[in-house]
Structures are given as structure tokens and as C-alpha cells.
Amino acid sequence: MKTILVPTDFSHNAYHALLYATRLFKNQKCHFVLLNTFLVKTPILTSRLNTEKGEQLYQQLSLQSKEQLTEVYHNIIRDTEGCRHTFEMVSISQELTETIQKTAATKNVDLVIMGTKGATGAKEIFMGSNTVSTIKKLKNTPVLAVPLEFETRTPSKIAFASDFKRPYKDNELAPLHHIASLFKAAIDVIYVNEDKGLDVDQKNNLKIFKQTFQEFDLTIHEIEKSKYISKEIDSFIKQDDFDLLAMIYYQHSLMESITKEPVINKLGFRTNIPFLVMQQLR
Known part of the structure; x- marks a missing residue:
């Protein structure tokens, strides 16, 4: 079974890439890992008050991330009715590219699929973007960038x-x-x-x-x-x-x-x- 990692920032672009992937491999049983990362910015010199605020912010962002991942999960289940795919949700407070690299290794990912716009996308595929950084660091895992404008069709x-x-x-x-x-x-x-x-x-x-x-x-x-x-x-x-x-x-x-x-x-x-x-x- 193919394991496919799809980073998402909950944008339409990211969801389009996910939907494209599920339809591209609709005749195969694939396991999709839906990944969202978030960062909690806190001052370098932290007082007890700032630390508590940082923890509160982390809990807030973590809950928001998990809730939105759940929404994506329900949407893709609805939109891929009849497919044999399975889905897993991963929410982590870490830098995106590093997290993609680690997740790809630990979960034996066969393919990373990214949208071409948005915070986790590849709007300018060769501009030092997240996608380029991902390509350079993954080393052994292919990356598929999907433009929002591309209508889903089988590649002939x-x-x-x-x-x-x-x-x-x-x-x-x-x-x-x-x-x-x-x-x-x-x-x-x-x-x-x-x-x-x-x-x-x-x-x-x-x-x-x-x-x-x-x-x-x-x-x-x-x-x-x-x-x-x-x-x-x-x-x-x-x-x-x-x-x-x-x-x-x-x-x-x-x-x-x-x-x-x-x-x-x-x-x-x-x-x-x-x-x-x-x-x-x-």
C-alpha cells in the first residue's frame, strides 16, 4: 500500500492537491498522512507570565489545528466516496520542512504532494520556497506539486x-x-x-x-x-x-x-x- 504525505495549511490550494492525489490513485489502496504544522512564537527571554501565555497559545493553536484537520478528513471522505484510501491526521508544532522530512522517514512515505500556492505550497516552485527546501532535504522521496488551476484528469x-x-x-x-x-x-x-x-x-x-x-x-x-x-x-x-x-x-x-x-x-x-x-x- 502506497503512503502519501500531504502537508496542508487548510487552504483551497492544499485541499485541491489532496483531492487530486486521491483521484489519481483511486484504483489503489493508499494511506494518506494529512500534516499540519504550526509555530508558537514566544520571546527569547521569557518570564513566568510569558511562559504561561506561550503555553496557552500553544494549546489554542494545537486545538485549532486538530479541529481543522478533522474537518479536512470529513471533507475528503465525502469527496472520495468509493475509494479504498485510509487517512491519518498529524498536527505538530515544528518548522514545516523539517517536519516533512522527519514524517517522510518515520512513516516510510512514498510520495509527498503539495499545492502550488498557500503557506505550505509551491507558488514559485524554484524560488527558495517550501517545496524547494523540501526537495533538497527529503533526498529519497519524490515530490508532486499540483497547480490549483489544473483540472483533475488521468495523465495520458x-x-x-x-x-x-x-x-x-x-x-x-x-x-x-x-x-x-x-x-x-x-x-x-x-x-x-x-x-x-x-x-x-x-x-x-x-x-x-x-x-x-x-x-x-x-x-x-x-x-x-x-x-x-x-x-x-x-x-x-x-x-x-x-x-x-x-x-x-x-x-x-x-x-x-x-x-x-x-x-x-x-x-x-x-x-x-x-x-x-x-x-x-x-
């Missing part, structure tokens, strides 16, 4: 972007393989062509990728390297009716280079489809 066409500068292990690609298998999706591979084209290693890595996904309808596309690769990828996925964009995050990867682009720091990578970020496994 997936875009996978890479520079193929390193070989991918089968288990690194497992999340992509799993989703593509569930829906018999076609996969369009986008690679960035630097001046001299793919070198020997890149060609071999692409060949290995093709072998891993040989049972799928694969199409290979080349895009020219430009100053802002993110714009090229964004333009490509908007030309066709893609349902999911996937990349692998590792040091010096295509995705890492995108995060450093000035345009990303100013505008964010505004993909309007769900974005699956898989991790380099060590």
Missing part, C-alpha cells in the same frame, strides 16, 4: 525533461514508471541540446532510459540550449496537451541549473500542470 501524456548527463537507476525512475504504467501514458522525452549535441555518455544514458521504458509509447524531442532553459521547457509543454511534467533532482542536474536562472528567481517556473520531482538515490 507525460513530459520528462533531462540533460542525460548521468545514468538513472531504475528505482530513481520508479515514480514516473509507476504513474505511466497505471494509466498507460505516453512519455515525451525532452533533452537539452548543447552546441555539439549529445556526447557518448549522454547517448548511452538516453539508450538506458529507452530500455527502462521500452513498453511505453516514447517520443524524443530536442530543444536548443538557451539562456533560460525553463522558458524553453515551459513553451514546449504548453504546445501540447501534457498532463504531467517530470524531472530528476540531483547536484548539477538540469533542474538544479534551472533553479539558478534569474528569470526563475523573479517569476518562478509557472507550469500549469502537475510537476513530479524525483530524487537521486544514494
Whole structure:
């Protein structure tokens, strides 16, 4: 049974991501962990009075968090009638990213799903946001960012972007393989062509990728390297009716280079489809 962690700030965006996930895996039995974190801000130098006020505030925020989690639970049970999913509520007074990391490890989470706006979302996916911090710290757990504007539908066409500068292990690609298998999706591979084209290693890595996904309808596309690769990828996925964009995050990867682009720091990578970020496994 797949375990899926969904951080929530009780916004419409967070609930949309949860609903998308429950419907995406509606034919599987999944266990969803609904996580809300809250922080109690107290003065560094605390008197007894301030300590008591801090404790009162903690109790108030804790109760509020649990009540709102319960409301989310009842809503998702109502909205996923007929699904075989189970749900667990977790309320913790800790920093968000650290809590996601610890919860993912202790509960053997297979996937983290986040909305693309809101306090626990990824409004600007590459702007040092909670999602980027989560991606960097999770290390072994994939993250799926879901835009609020995306209407829930099964992914029949997936875009996978890479520079193929390193070989991918089968288990690194497992999340992509799993989703593509569930829906018999076609996969369009986008690679960035630097001046001299793919070198020997890149060609071999692409060949290995093709072998891993040989049972799928694969199409290979080349895009020219430009100053802002993110714009090229964004333009490509908007030309066709893609349902999911996937990349692998590792040091010096295509995705890492995108995060450093000035345009990303100013505008964010505004993909309007769900974005699956898989991790380099060590």
C-alpha cells in the first residue's frame, strides 16, 4: 500500500492537491498522512507570565489545528466516496520542512504532494520556497506539486525533461514508471541540446532510459540550449496537451541549473500542470 504525505495549511490550494492525489490513485489502496504544522512564537527571554501565555497559545493553536484537520478528513471522505484510501491526521508544532522530512522517514512515505500556492505550497516552485527546501532535504522521496488551476484528469501524456548527463537507476525512475504504467501514458522525452549535441555518455544514458521504458509509447524531442532553459521547457509543454511534467533532482542536474536562472528567481517556473520531482538515490 502506497503512503502519501500531504502537508496542508487548510487552504483551497492544499485541499485541491489532496483531492487530486486521491483521484489519481483511486484504483489503489493508499494511506494518506494529512500534516499540519504550526509555530508558537514566544520571546527569547521569557518570564513566568510569558511562559504561561506561550503555553496557552500553544494549546489554542494545537486545538485549532486538530479541529481543522478533522474537518479536512470529513471533507475528503465525502469527496472520495468509493475509494479504498485510509487517512491519518498529524498536527505538530515544528518548522514545516523539517517536519516533512522527519514524517517522510518515520512513516516510510512514498510520495509527498503539495499545492502550488498557500503557506505550505509551491507558488514559485524554484524560488527558495517550501517545496524547494523540501526537495533538497527529503533526498529519497519524490515530490508532486499540483497547480490549483489544473483540472483533475488521468495523465495520458507525460513530459520528462533531462540533460542525460548521468545514468538513472531504475528505482530513481520508479515514480514516473509507476504513474505511466497505471494509466498507460505516453512519455515525451525532452533533452537539452548543447552546441555539439549529445556526447557518448549522454547517448548511452538516453539508450538506458529507452530500455527502462521500452513498453511505453516514447517520443524524443530536442530543444536548443538557451539562456533560460525553463522558458524553453515551459513553451514546449504548453504546445501540447501534457498532463504531467517530470524531472530528476540531483547536484548539477538540469533542474538544479534551472533553479539558478534569474528569470526563475523573479517569476518562478509557472507550469500549469502537475510537476513530479524525483530524487537521486544514494
